[in-house]
Amino acid sequence: MRFSRLLRTGAVVAAAGLALAACGGGDTNTGGGNGGTPEKLTIGIKFDQPGLAQKTPSGYEGFDVDVAKYIAKELGVEEANIEFVEAKSAERENLIKRGDVDFIVATYSITDKRKAEVDFAGPYFIAGQDLLVRKDDTAITGPEALNGKKLCSVTGSTSAQRVKEKYAAQTDLQEYGGYSECLSGLENGAVDAVTTDNTILAGLAAANPGKFKVVGKTFSEERYGVGLKKGDTELRGKINAAIEKMISDGSWAKAVEKHLGPAGFPTPSRPRSPRSRNSPEAVRHAVARRSRRATVVPPVRGARRCSTSASLSRTTCSARSG
Secondary structure (H helix, E strand, O other): OHHHHHHHHHHHHHHHHHHHHHHHOOOOOOOOOHHHOOOOEEEEEOOEEOOOEEEEOOEEEOHHHHHHHHHHHHOOOOHHHEEEEEOOHHHHHHHHHHOOOOEEEEEEEOOHHHHOOOEEEEEEEEEOEEEEEEOOOOOOOOHHHHOOOEEEEEOOOOHHHHHHHHOOOOOEEEEEOOHHHHHHHHHHOOOOEEEEEHHHHHHHHHHOOOOEEEOOOOOOOEEEEEEEOOOOHHHHHHHHHHHHHHHHOOHHHHHHHHHHHHHOOOOOOOOOOOOOOOOHHHHHHHHHHHHHHOOEOOOOOOOOEEEEEOOOOEEEEEOOOO
16 A cells, blocks of 8 residues: 555665664764655545535545544554545445555545455444435335335445335435435425435535434444555554544543534444454453353262363363262
């Protein structure tokens, strides 16, 4: 990845600088050198999700933007050295695999299908799928009410297909390029509802007061993760550490309240620690737990002596005399 290459290049240049200093004495002035060139990051986000990630005349704002900036800071990259690029739903895997971005923070739900192509750090947020309808609509009360209705979702999202497969087989699916197009269709009657995560829908409703409402009946669990290149375990570990720190120091809760609170979205429970089960620390914790569970059953006169092996996960017994 671009950032990983920068790290490796920086390490090589730094080592060369040390060698030159050792040979040339203290008068050598490395001046600007590599130290004067700040590291940069290219991060994929959405551009059209109010409350989460939106491009504005003054820059970018939203919860996902704050998460991306926090991670960058923990990686040693200043905000001024972040380049944000648009990561549309249908393009996210391609952006990562081509190396166009270092990672993506874009309401990117962790799924088994996606994990076959890219890796994820996190989750950093737990959302749920819901429906957005016109403010005066009383007929659509949940996904089961969508038979015969036109349902909009963006290209590359799995939301609308889930509704058709699990709740309303007669739904007429409409795929648009972005959420702004879905909203236009909902407003002019071209579609009857929009479906995606409740976080996204709440932001869209808040940005268009008096026009739309969230039905408020979630029917899935969406675990937002940070997408990155397959096999980059070092970067994934660093991003996981940054997410854990953001949650523990209160920055996560402040960002949720700042960006999603105005839409009436309740502050959700904090996501579970994103630490990988296969990380060295997680393995040490698992071994320690198994060791604590290893017990020797107190002997009883006339009974057998039994012990449990933590490493073999089995119990063996032997006859006890006396």
